[in-house]
Amino acid sequence: MYFTDFKRMRCQEKQNLWSAPLIVDRGGPHKGKRSIMVRAAMRVVVLGLCLGILMMWIVMPTSTYKQKWVLSIRAKANTRYLGTEGANLLVYTFPVLLVALVGCIYLHMGRKGGEDDYNASSSGEKQQNRSQKWWKRPVLVKGPLGIVTSTELGFLIMFIALLLWSFSTYLTNFFSNLDPNSGEQIWQVKLDDTALAFGLVGNVCLAFLFFPVSRGSSVLPLIGLTSEASIKYHIWLGHIVMTLFTAHGLCYIIFWASTHQIKEMIKWEKTGISNLAGELSLLAGLAMWGTTFPRIRRKMFELFFYTHYLYIFFIVFFIFHVGMNYAAIMIPGVYLFVVDRFLRFLQSRRGVRLLSSRVLPCEAVELNFSKSPELTYTSTSTIFVNVPSISKLQWHPFTMTSNSNLEPDKLSVVIKSEGSWSKKLYQMLSSPSTADRLDVAVEGPYGPASTHYLRHDKLVMVCGGSGITPFISIIRELIFRSATLNTKTPQVLLICAFKNSRDLTMLDLILPLSGTPSEISHLRLQIEAYVTREKQPADAGNDDKNLLRTVWFKPNAADMPIHAVLGPNSWLWLGLIISSSFVIFLILLGILTYYHIYPIDKNTNKIYPAAAKSALNMLFICVCIAMTSTAAFLINKKGSSAKAKQVQITNAPTPLTSPGSWFYNADRELESLPTQSLVQATNLHYGSRPDLKKILFDCEESSVGVLVCGPRKMRHEVATICSSGLAENLHFESISFSW
The missing domain is CATH 3.40.50.80 (Nucleotide-binding domain of ferredoxin-NADP reductase (FNR) module)
Structure with a gap:
């Protein structure tokens, strides 16, 4: 009985397989060449954007950036609509989201054009693959980093060099303008500046932390990575981030204790930096960090898993700590992660067969x-x-x-x-x-x-x-x-x-x-x-x-x-979600700033509460992402439901x-x-x-x-x-x- 049913199912599968069209002409060779040329142009655009973003990261710690570039950008930006954070949104957030948008179009064209590396089996491409083998060869095998290839080691060295450059440049600029207050010694002022430098450099790492865990993001496949293969990068970045932020917090605590200002730990400034919010964010980060080490993660996976939900408190209180103006530096990674996380939530609500x-x-x-x-x-x-x-x-x-x-x-x-x-x-x-x-x-x-x-x-x-x-x-x-x-x-x-x-x-x-x-x-x-x-x-x-x-x-x-959560054209829909949600966010932010914040604050950042401004910005981001993602999901769900067939399975013996x-x-x-x-x-x-x-x-x-x-x-x-x-x-x- 069973083998008869099994053979019938196999024959049916074969018939369906052989009757399906194997090759679809999508416009001939000319269209294929155009698609390859367009994708090559997109790669050039992405490379230019990435180089520009990297240049901003390199210049950011210098006095030239602070004294000239920022003032020039703010003068050209209409801060009456977007406030003082408008310049940072333009410099740090918009280019990264534009890379993600171009990546969505690039990946969609590759899928629809049938451009698959499986088909790249010509002798010329094989020879090119062999000649490029050296940068994929493992150079580190045993050690805390695991297996590391030449490419990974090269990028890791460049990233560490960026952190060292940023840290040393910040310290040089800070120490060149030492101004001790009454009762403070030189070493205490230097400790205060060092603590600030640790925090500023930690924010650079935080800007990259969420990219490796955005499973459906277009950024990772755009550079040939997957979310599974990128988890180790998230682990590396997490250790660096928490080391820098822990040093940042400890240095401030020592500074406050040595200058008899320990009450600063519980201060929540109305318009400035909130120390208490930063400490709450650090505590949430330390709780996550403590459960990530291999022995704890493997033996108590449930503890590691549930503790990692504290990332919500970590991010929220971090934004309360520094304000939305400076948080714009790390917003792009978090923005793409929230889009991906909400789409995953929508998909997980459906029962599967x-x-x-x-x-x-x-x-x-x-x-x-x-x-x-x-x-x-x-x-x-x-x-x-x-x-x-x-x-x-x-x-x-x-x-x-x-x-x-x-x-x-x-x-x-x-x-x-x-x-x-x-x-x-x-x-x-x-x-x-x-x-x-x-x-x-x-x-x-x-x-x-x-x-x-x-x-x-x-x-x-x-x-x-x-x-x-x-x-x-x-x-x-x-x-x-x-x-x-x-x-x-x-x-x-x-x-x-x-x-x-x-x-x-x-x-x-x-x-x-x-x-x-x-x-x-x-x-x-x-x-x-x-x-x-x-x-x-x-x-x-x-x-x-x-x-x-x-x-x-x-x-x-x-x-x-x-x-697929967004249907067969998922990359196009993802690009539409990213672009439309960000545009709607800017519109809402402009309306809020023009009619409510600017009449009170006049862009002085000294009157309107920073916590309220940060909360409204986070609320707008979440609402915009939820609206656009839900709309795209429901449209594709309606189409998939119309095409879905009821699967009839007879009761077969086990x-x-x-x-x-x-x-x-x-x-x-x-x-x-x-x-x-x-x-x-x-x-x-x-x-x-x-x-x-x-x-x-x-x-x-x-x-x-x-x-x-x-x-x-x-x-x-x-x-x-x-x-x-x-x-x-x-x-x-x-x-x-x-x-």
Whole structure:
């Protein structure tokens, strides 16, 4: 009964796949050339804007900027409408938001024009990729920063140089104009100035802090980064920010104590700097900082997760501390983060259709969701999953194993039972009394704008345990391209290290439950699986615990397939949200300033309360983002709801055997050619670990892409081999998650 239904579903998937149009002419080669030229022009514009922003950061600490540039800009800006912060909004906020807007258009044109690095497989582009290998090579492997490439190290050095330049320039200007008050000594005045310099430099770091965690922002993919890969930058910046702000606060406390002004700690100035607000912001930051260290984050993830919500208080009280005028420097990163966060909130309110779950004997589960065929994503993309019955607040990221080309109507993730949240989920799904329905919410998917795996002659994928999940999506994409599009794909060597035989069932997930073309022999795939803690295969016998189970869930009319939060033209809609919300914010700010603040304050900043002005500015930003984002979301939701189809799933039995149980000699469907090919491509090794150095050095192809995902020790070993310089054909890429 089960195998008959399974074969019927597979045939239907094949028919849908082969009947779909594979190539769409969108205007011929001339339109493609125009698109490439326009995108090149956009890259030039973005580069010019970034250089201009960098120049402002470099000049900002100098006396020339303060005494000449600022006065000139304020004289030209109509402060009657925007107040004194109008100049800072023009200099610091507007250029960054313009970069984000251009990035949205750039990414949209790349998606619609079909410009994908997968297609960049010509010999010339391959040669260019190889010649640029040096700046992707790891130069630091072991240490507090983890694996750092040449490019990352170069930018890190330049960023540290910017901080040192800013700090030294501020101190030079401050110390050249020392003016001790009565009763203050020179060292106390210098301590006061040093404390201020720490705060000013800390604000430079804070301006960049929120960019890496804006998952749907256009800034990261514009420069070839993903939110997952950028988490380590957020960690680096967070440590620097909190070090500088802690030094800023401690120096002021020492200064106040030494000059008998300890009451300054509880002052909240009406029109100036609010010391109390700054201390509250610092306390919130210290609470977050204390839970970010690896030992605490890994052992007490819930504490780390919930404590990080204090970022709201950190930002709000920081703006109260310095005022909106100076906060305009860090507003762009926060602005884009708020847009992204609100869109994620809107998406998470929709119930999604969970089709089935495959429960593996290695205490892992595969969740299969229904998705809209219009939703496309690249390999190694991630999605955030929330199960309200376990925790309404916890969201956990997982790499998607499905492929949007091979499985146009389904999206899959694999969850290994390792933490308390995932263990509860596994127990729920593996229990015989599992309910026929599970409420799940998702955010995403998020991933790279394009991938480059076809540029290599061979791919070597090294993984440990659940680290195989990002490689499953890559293999499925290569299966689709080799079998369906008849595209030449690189040879694939998958090296897996597992603790015991039960973990071998993770290899079952390489092939989806349905929809796999039978002609996968075109894919040159070789799997080397190592079981490190067993000397020989385990005797599974007839134990049902060793068999893979499939659980089917009943459909619910309220649930919808997973859609892109802003539809198929999401980048255009995001650009519209960013631009329209900022324009509306400026209009509201102009009305408020012209009719209410300016008649009272006359731009002196000495009468109108600074806290009220900051609160109104924050309120306007949130209202504008909420209005525009909600409108865009509802318009796209209406369109997606009209196209959504009701998924009818018949009640299917939950079998004890499955297409993935061949490692345990369970009954197999004799006509399952894809699985037979997968078995023939797999070599099992018991009681040993892979000799990675020998395997990598034996690769003779001219370009070998080396991808690794697994424990830190494994990543460091592979990075050390690739960075040794003994094999020039190895191109290293680490896929790791720092959540």
